[in-house]
Each structure stands twice: as C-alpha cells, then as structure tokens.
Amino acid sequence: MAAGALTAEEILAATEGVLRRYGPAKATVVDVARALGVSHGSVYRHFPTKAALRAAVTRRWLDRNHAGLAELAAEDSPAPERLRRWLAALFEAKRRKALDDPELFATYTVLAGESDTVVGEHIDALLGEIALIIADGVAQGAFAPCDPQVTARAVLDATGRFHNPLYAAEWSAPEIDTAFGAVCSLVLAGLRATG
Amino acid sequence: MAAGALTAEEILAATEGVLRRYGPAKATVVDVARALGVSHGSVYRHFPTKAALRAAVTRRWLDRNHAGLAELAAEDSPAPERLRRWLAALFEAKRRKALDDPELFATYTVLAGESDTVVGEHIDALLGEIALIIADGVAQGAFAPCDPQVTARAVLDATGRFHNPLYAAEWSAPEIDTAFGAVCSLVLAGLRATG
DNA sequence: GGACTGACAGATATTGAAACCTGTCAGTCC
DNA sequence: GGACTGACAGGTTTCAATATCTGTCAGTCC
Numbered sequence: 515m516a517a518g519a520l521t522a523e524e525i526l527a528a529t530e531g532v533l534r535r536y537g538p539a540k541a542t543v544v545d546v547a548r549a550l551g552v553s554h555g556s557v558y559r560h561f562p563t564k565a566a567l568r569a570a571v572t573r574r575w576l577d578r579n580h581a582g583l584a585e586l587a588a589e590d591s592p593a594p595e596r597l598r599r600w601l602a603a604l605f606e607a608k609r610r611k612a613l614d615d616p617e618l619f620a621t622y623t624v625l626a627g628e629s630d631t632v633v634g635e636h637i638d639a640l641l642g643e644i645a646l647i648i649a650d651g652v653a654q655g656a657f658a659p660c661d662p663q664v665t666a667r668a669v670l671d672a673t674g675r676f677h678n679p680l681y682a683a684e685w686s687a688p689e690i691d692t693a694f695g696a697v698c699s700l701v702l703a704g705l706r707a708t709g
Numbered sequence: 710m711a712a713g714a715l716t717a718e719e720i721l722a723a724t725e726g727v728l729r730r731y732g733p734a735k736a737t738v739v740d741v742a743r744a745l746g747v748s749h750g751s752v753y754r755h756f757p758t759k760a761a762l763r764a765a766v767t768r769r770w771l772d773r774n775h776a777g778l779a780e781l782a783a784e785d786s787p788a789p790e791r792l793r794r795w796l797a798a799l800f801e802a803k804r805r806k807a808l809d810d811p812e813l814f815a816t817y818t819v820l821a822g823e824s825d826t827v828v829g830e831h832i833d834a835l836l837g838e839i840a841l842i843i844a845d846g847v848a849q850g851a852f853a854p855c856d857p858q859v860t861a862r863a864v865l866d867a868t869g870r871f872h873n874p875l876y877a878a879e880w881s882a883p884e885i886d887t888a889f890g891a892v893c894s895l896v897l898a899g900l901r902a903t904g
Numbered sequence: 905g906g907a908c909t910g911a912c913a914g915a916t917a918t919t920g921a922a923a924c925c926t927g928t929c930a931g932t933c934c
Numbered sequence: 935g936g937a938c939t940g941a942c943a944g945g946t947t948t949c950a951a952t953a954t955c956t957g958t959c960a961g962t963c964c
Contacts, residue, residue, distance in 0.1 A: 519937070540947095542925060553939050558927065658898075668891035672867035680875045696863035703853075704899030714907070735917095737955060748909050753957065909962070917954065924947070932939070 520552060522560045522570075529571050537617070538624040543567070569629040575622050576636045579607055587643035593651025594702050597669075600647060601698055604640070605676040612682040623679040641666045648705065657705040665705070672701050715747060717755045717765075724766050732812070733819040738762070764824040770817050771831045774802055782838035788846025789897050792864075795842060796893055799835070800871040807877040818874040836861045843900065852900045860900070867896050 528549045532541045543564050547554035561567040586600050612619045626633050644666035651657035675681045676694050684690060723744045727736045738759050742749035756762040781795050807814045821828050839861035846852035870876050871889050879885060 543927090544925065554926085555928085555940075556938055559937070562927090564926065664887065664891050665895070667888055668895045671870045671888055671892050672895060674869050675866045692859065693862055693866055696859050697866050700860070700863045700867060700899035701895060702899075703902050704895035704897075707898050707902045738957090739955065749956085750910075750958085751908055754907070757957090759956065905964100907963090909960105911960100912958085913956105915954105915956075917952100919950100919952080921950100922948085924945105926943105926945080928942085930939105930941100932937105934935105934937090 520550065520556055520560065524550065525557055525560055525567070526571055526574055529567060530574075533571065533621055533625075534618060538621045565628065568625055569632050572622065572625045572629055573632045573635075576626075576632065579611065580636070580639065583607075584639075584643060587646050593647050593654055593656050594705070597644070597647045597651070597705075598698055598702060600643065601669075601673055601676070602694075605673075605694060608677050608679070608682075609685045612679070612685055616682075619679070619682065623682070626679065637670070641670060644669050651705065658707050660705075669701055669705075673697055715745065715751055715755070719745065720752055720755055720762070721766055721769060724762060725769075728766065728816055728820075729813060733816045760823065763820055764827050767817065767820045767824055768827045768830075771821070771827065774806065775831065775834065778802075778835075779838060782841050788842050788849055788851050789901070792839070792842045792846070792900075793893055793897060795838065796864075796868055796871070797889075800868075800889060803872050803874070803877075804880045807874070807880055811877075814874070814877065818877070821874065832865070836865060839864050846900065853902050855900075864896055864900075868892055 525546065529541075529546050532545045532549055535541075536545060543557055544554045546567075547557050550557075557567070561570065583600065583603060586596070586603055589596055641663070645662040648657060648660070648662040648665050648669070652659055652662070670677075675684070676690075676697070720741065724736070724741050727740045727744055730736075731740060738752055739749045741762075742752050745752075752762070756765065778795065778798060781791070781798055784791055836858070840857040843852060843855070843857040843860050843864070847854055847857070865872075870879070871885075871892070
C-alpha cells in the first residue's frame, strides 16, 4: 500500500487495524493482505506464521503501553514514594486502556493469552524495574534488606488485581481505588520491615 | 431415584454427577431428570430455573471446600502464625482440588463465573475470617492498628494469585511455593507495621 | 390435594456440506 | 535474484436445517 517494498512495519500497522475492526477471532491473514493490497503470500514472507504475526503485534502494544514506566523506575527519588507512583502509573495506564476502549482491550487480552513468551518478557521487564526500585530502597535504608528479585515478584503478585487483565472487569468499581491504596500501603509497610 | 418424594438434596447430588460426566457446557436439566428417573418438570418444582439449580450446586461445593477454615480462623493462637496457616490452608485446599481433578475444577470454575452472588457471599465469608484474625492481632499488639475490614480485603487481594481460580494453571509451577512464602512474609510484615 | 407427568412454544445447540483460511511453492516480473 | 503472486492441499469455520433444551401448565394419579 505504501511506497515501494512491503515492510514488516506496514504489515504490523495493517494487522492492528484489522484486529481493531474484526476482533481477534475473525481477523485473518487474508484480511491483512487485502488491507495492504497484496497477496497473503507476501505477508508470509515477513512472518513465518499467523501466530508469529500476532505475537509481534502483541509485543508492539505491550511496549507502547509500557513507555514511561522504565524512566519512572530509574528516577532519582526516595524508593517508597517512587514505588508507589510506579505501581499507580502501571494501574492507571492499564485501567485507562481498559475503560477507554473495552473491545480493543479485550482483543489484546486474547492476543496476550496466546503467546506466553511475549507476556513473559514483558513481565520480566516489569520485575526488573521493581527490583531496581527495591534495591535502591535497601541502599537508601528505607527498606529492610532482602533479595530484590524475589521481593519484586512478591510485589508484582500482591498487586495483581491492579494490573492483571483478568481483573479488568473490576477496575470500574467505585471501591477499587480504596482497595488499591490499601494493598499499596500494606506492601510498602511490608518492605519497610520485611520478616 | 431414592425412597419416596423427590428432595432438593437428591437433585443436587444428581446434578453434581451429571456435571461431572458431561461438563458444564453439555449438562442439561433433562440429563438430571433422567439420572433420577423422573420427568424434568419435577426438577422445576424444586428449582425455579436451571441457573438457580447450578447456583445451588456451586454454593454446596464452595461450602464443602471451605469447611475447616472458619475453625482455623477462630482458633486461640497468635494472629500472625494463625493468618499464615489460614492462608496456607486456603491455598492448599484450592490447589489440591485443581491438581487432583482438573476437569472437575474447571467445571466448578465455570459455574462460579455464572453466579456473582454465590461467589460474593463466599468471598464475604473469607473476608470475615481474615478480619477476625486481624482484629485479634491488633488486640494482641502483634499488628499495627488498622481497619480490619479494609485490611482484610487488602490481604485477600494481595494473595489472589494463590486462591483465585483464574491462576490455577500456575499452581503446579515449581516456584509457586517460594512465591507464596514471599507474598505471605511481605503481607505479615506489612500488618506488623502498617503505614 | 399435592407431587408428578407429558405435551408444548420459543429459544438454543448440533450437524454436515459448502465456503474460507493457513501455509507452501513453483513460477512471474522487475 | 529477490520480492511478489496465485493456485493448491489439508484443516478450520460458517450456515441453515434439524434436533434438543428450557420453562410452563393443564391434567393424572395416589
């Protein structure tokens, strides 16, 4: 559709559009090719399988939504408030996506469920950022000594209700902010004095 | 099938059998009636709708699995270790169900997803037990002062990965016990010194 | 008289044939 | 020669006809 040769980038953009229009169940590789004005064989020159194409779209989406969080984690500020803002930012980003366009969010939730690998890498990135903040906090003396890796996992697990898409339906409930605040406080208090 | 008049109890037992054999998608009221040797009209004398029948089966199952937990919560022992044992018992009960008979567990997970009310009551019961332990802990001086209701919710939320059926697939992973221990320790440390 | 039956209407699920999709590859075109 | 096409085999999805199910109720039976 664009200038000369077909690029992976163009295919990904077209695939996003097709997914948006038809949903994850009905979007086909033929639809993507049609949107680009090429044969579907051309798409297979750039992506080995439909699953790989969908995984690539998922990775793009995850990366885009994740922008900004890494910077926040690396900020030079007291670890406790930094962790709280980081968790709040993660929750807020996901919640906005889920509430602004529920269908698109559902589409990407399905896609994410298809490729463990992509999701696993995303989670590893999040864990790394939490571990960074925790290590800083221990160095600052704000958190009790601990294994940052293991504790980062505990923090991510404990806040699952506020980032795991499985819970998206609960994110519009009025008491969700209270619940988020309570879990955050509990986790931060726990970090201050881990047993 | 049994002695004289058809009882709700017999219908529930027969329904469990039918669900076990055919799964949640294919089990019908006609199947239940056939298993009991009666017409399906008789079943509707005891339960107004199929949904109500399924909700009753779900409640029974939840209650049965919950047996023992309430006693544990009411025990006369230090709150921190009591809470840890209570959480471990909850996790262990769910995990055993999920691993012993995955199909049956999946069946009941589907059923639970159908009736918010029944699940809500079950969660309220769990929250009450946690709140009881927390209130005891505050009275004992082991936990920092807090609103037991709100904090109970935070504890249940924070440990969601270890009791919410949505996570059942992860319960056979080797590192799950480490993760459980880490979250428990974090939560208990948080209760000791809530901010 | 009250527990139960069985036939019924409308809604939902099953089935099998036809349409479509995925992934491949020999061949076309610059 | 490398990007692209288009026809193809095998597998999956769709669609409409058919069968089954849910929930009701007038009537049967002890």
